[in-house]
Amino acid sequence: MIALDLKDALRKYFGFDQFKGKQESIIANLLEGKNTFVIMPTGGGKSLCYQLPALLSEGTAIVVSPLIALMKNQVDAIRNVSDQESIAHFLNSSLTKTEINRVKADISAGLTKLLYVAPESLTKQEYIDFLTSVNISFFAIDEAHCISEWGHDFRPEYRRLREIFERISNVPIIALTATATPKVQYDIQKNLNMLDAVLFKSSFNRDNLYYEIRPKRDIDKQIIKYIRTKEGKSGIVYCLSRKKVEELAELLQVNGINALPYHAGLDAATRAKHQDMFLMEEADVIVATIAFGMGIDKPDVRFVIHHDIPKSLESYYQETGRAGRDGGEGECLAFYQYKDIEKLEKFLQGKPVAEQEIGKQLLNEIVSYAETSVCRRKFILHYFGEVFDESLCNDNCDNCKHPRERTEGKEYVRKLLQVISDLEEMQKAKHICSFVAGKVTSDIKSYKHDQLPNFGIGQDRDEHFWNAVVRQSLVAGLIYKDIESYGIVKLTEAGRDFLENPTSFMLIKEHDYSSDEDGDDVVVSGKSAVLDDVLYKQLLDLRKSISKQKNIPPFVIFQEPSLRDMCFQYPITIEELTNIQGVGTGKAARYGAPFVALIKAYVEENEIDRPQDMVVKSLVNKSGLKVQLIQNIDRKLPLEDIGRSQGKTLEEIIEEIEAIVASGTRVNINYYIDDILDPENQEEIFDYFTEAETDDLREAYKEFDGDYSEEELRLMRIKFMSDMGN
Template sequence: MAYKVNLTESLKRYFGFDKFKGDQEAIISNVLAGRDTFVLMPTGGGKSLCYQLPSLLMDGTAIVISPLIALMKNQVDVISNLCGTDGVAHYLNSSLNKAAIDQVKNDIRAGHTKLLYVAPESLTKEDNVDFLKTVKISFYAIDEAHCISEWGHDFRPEYRRIRPIINGIGKAPVIALTATATDKVRTDIKKNLGMPDAQEFKSSFNRPNLYYEVRPKTNAVDKDIIKFIKQHSGKSGIIYCLSRKKVEELAAILRANEIKAAAYHAGLDSSTRSQTQDDFLMEKIDVIVATIAFGMGIDKPDVRFVIHYDIPKSLEGYYQETGRAGRDGGEGLCITFYSHKDLQKLDKFMEGKPVAEQDIGRQLLQETSAYAETSVCRRKMLLHYFGEVYDVENCGNCDNCRHPKEKIQAEKQLLIALNAIAAIKENFRSDYVIDFITGRETEEILAHKHHTLELFGSGEDEDESIWSPLIRQALIAGYIKKDVENYGLIKITSEGKKFIKKVKPFMIVKDKEFNEDEDFVLEHDGGTSALDPMLNSMLRDLRKKVSKKMGRPPYVIFQDVSLEQMATDYPVTLDELKNIQGVGEGKIKQPYAKQFVDLIKRYCDENDIVRQADLRVRTVAKKSVLKVSIIQSIDRQIALDDIANAKGIEFEDLLDEVEAIVYSGTKLNIDYFLEEVMDEDHVDDIYDYFRNSETDDLETAIDELGEDCSEDEIRLVRIKFISEMAN
């Protein structure tokens, strides 16, 4: 049955708006006509209205299937307030008692209820299915439809059962809605929902008001975040972390630094989560630190920044989470901290999962790391991922466009890549293509006997770092494509075939090099480094004199990062020096500590330096407790691996903590443990290396010491060396 109504009048009557946004009117008309509908609309585009308005205009009750139990009440309250009628919208989920469920069913039977929100788990309950069979259903709306697809960023197995269940309840049109889906995911959703002929409405993914930036994740990431939030004081923001533990820790650190922040994750009870969400909406809290459990469907238009403390598992997740910024069209700053180490952790988490799931997860991670490392316009890269062409050369609102890298000629390399893809029959992914081009005899290449082909190693004379960005930029330029059905297989397009016949100019920019040990300049605010180069040079000279006098390498006196922070913050007392990264009580007690603050004080006096008030990142007690506990355990000569087990942390994380302790100036004796796990000569060799080396850099040590020493062994002896020589 088609409904003839004046949609603009209905929009004004129910929602108070004078006109529709984008495709809203066409989508609603399609639903009213009783046709299956697929809606791909970015966050802030007004997806909810696409099913809310037709539900109010049609006979019967619309079933909205949504995973967002915490937000159903919010949606129901909104609709009830708009209509001024109790019972016009309800939700049915595990939070209701029997009396409340009976009330919902009575309102539906009486014809009062136009919208019923149901969690997929509630939909599977036999009682609910039996009841809904007796109800006139106007249509089914599947919200967050990407949850159906294993290729989506938030796959939920229960979503796979939706189609058989709604078939059992009764036939009615279906509208599937999502804010983020690649071609592969869209195909998967339509196939699984049995709606291959659904009319598609795809809005542009471009959010011009959002600024995208990726920063290296240094040891000072907490301080960087606090600086950033203080620079945007009073503005609303969300910080995403992958682990609940990190969410709790970071929220506590922000509160200790007088930032109104709260934690939000699925491990908290529902009343706490609900209160936190309300406090954020009512602006009693400025910043939410959350896992991805927070934000789906949240109706707060003025979130001004979204920070990713950890790189997300997929670009779809990243896009949806950043999309919660600037929904009102105003400022939206999206800052992501990226570290190779985090990527390795995410990869490790996949071990033990089914092979197919690992394969999907790793491919999604590759896309995310490619986005993080690229020097190409981030907007162009994101839109290409979602199948949208963005022809603008410089978007002007991402870090790469504001600080463009020099382009290099790459037509010769593109021709090598295209010929290589053709030689292996367009049947492999980009990492395999790169292995083939660079002549790596991997197990897979040997198994396919591709090392015998004439073009194997055809690009081995080129700079190896060019191939990843070249393939990604050839994808964006349309010379190659990824097969949607066989995700990741590289195919040559008609444009690519033309290029092989007639080469034309092709320019690319090389990827960024992420050095996680260096300080980062705040790009978005147009700031430049506050480091004082003259003072930094003087501090280095003093360190050299002290190291020569003490017969120890300079880095055991103070690390570079400590000197650089001194040359930025100008500490002129020993108390102030304690706030410098890598300076603890042990360092303060060293006789040379006063020489450094005296030098800084003289320099400030002589050059009329007006010092800015220090931003002091206060840590929370829990971290100090852990450090004290580790020191006490080592004093009692408990094996380090036993300490790690007792604290519930990985051995590598324990070494991080122990290194931080000794680099801050506290002396620890781990000889008892070294005697148990390492050969004495082995310890002496590594110790001598550090005694004679000009750097304590781990990667350099691993290269120098060769295959005889493991990374853990080098780190353990380095701890012994720093403890004895520096403290």
């Protein structure tokens, strides 16, 4: 009888003939007065599991929801299935006193079936007093993972819900989430005192989603190129910081993409407006922090891009789950570099030890996911306690589509662990990799580590390779980074066991995520674009002949990354040349003419299709920051002070100056160099660069046998490039 009634009710209120998945059983269980726990992927129809029983029950259902925007969205949706506005309300800080009184009156009159509240509102005594005086049908907790400290959006207020519920009314509870590992699931049930709840768990597999991780290089350009291939389709781009959200939204707009920003720093009216414009398809792309998306019921989001890797695999799964909710195309693209993980680790410093431990473990899982060569779908489902046969992935992730090579790495791992032990577990990963590879850095010299017997034990491979061994050993739990001591690498018990009894360890051939330099291959729309070697050799020859003619080193004209980029972009005008990496208007005007003439002739002769639809414009405000930096240098401010005023390190400021000089603008930092280097030292380094065939700092470091630090050499290279090339 209930089944028939439920189907009739479903048709009456929502216009559907059939329930999805386990919806019908969930609703029946709740209506029978039983505690209910629902784990159902995004797009599975969680909201209906409490909306329909609320409409069928006596009294008002209290729905705890974490975001004001989410409440508004849900209330609007319910009001659409009824001819009465009073059927659903929300109580939160956005309401006036008059609006609050109206909500209370509708509940008291028995007109309101669903009341959405923020957990913070529930803690107010006036609301508790009011709710104890009315008839409550049940409590629903949406986004229940917020209860768990192991969940990806932990909210301390959620931990008090059970205590508040008990003060209001003894009615059933339904807790719902789209992501819960077995640990999170138990934590939620224990905290709500509902270990007796009937559990309804759907498969976490979203077989229509395509998962891909790309190295984080030229990221803005990659994102713009990717979105242009999705013209007219809806997408979300997630960034970790509000500042990046604003910058990227503006950059997309400048490049003709209909994008809007969304983050908690915008006022409520702007956030609501941008969300509505996205839902109404007046904007194609939302660039957002994680404040956007929870409960946003837009079925046709076709792509989700992560500009920054999230803090946990649960966050990643939740956010990618907003793609393809209608069962259609959904592409999930994330950009990854290990530097981002190190930044997230730094944010954990200063937090309680327990929170740090949890944070580190969650980060390890996301690193493991990003760097794994196994089927990404299999990896995600394993994390959520589900077994999956990767042959069913159907090439719907990058690792299945392009399998990576594996090699036996037992001996490499053993060498790494031995070195960590030899260095008494007192060094960071960078130092360890330099030591194993036999690279003499200033740190290694100062510690006299180059005199230890195992120095250079793995010099047959470079530091990038050893970085990969470190990362994979971290993921495998053989070593760990001690955050308290700023990332010093130490052995775990498993690592000590491995050192005693080495076993097979399959190393995955990885992308090098530790470097921002491009290799000879770039990825464009999932395909590898191979360097045009013929053109590259011609450009090298041209550069060499101009360098002889002008009597300056070749790298002063254009650096090799710029020449490589020319071999992908094929610029044939001076204006197009300014879109090339490391080429500004000054450098293009000074040296560009013969290069674009050569490229134009080459393109015509070989009938090459140029990717001109992929020209990416730069943001104007970036040039504003560049002007500000140059003005501060003109005022002869110490570089450290300039960095502090912009919230940047000295290294980041030097990188910006290098980029300004490489693009053709003259910068005078003599006042700063004069403070740290004597005139004869400056002359010695300047003469070196005049004669050198390359501007590679490693070569310079070797030449001077470590007499000058990397920072001193970088600053002198800036002076040389500025004086000679601009």
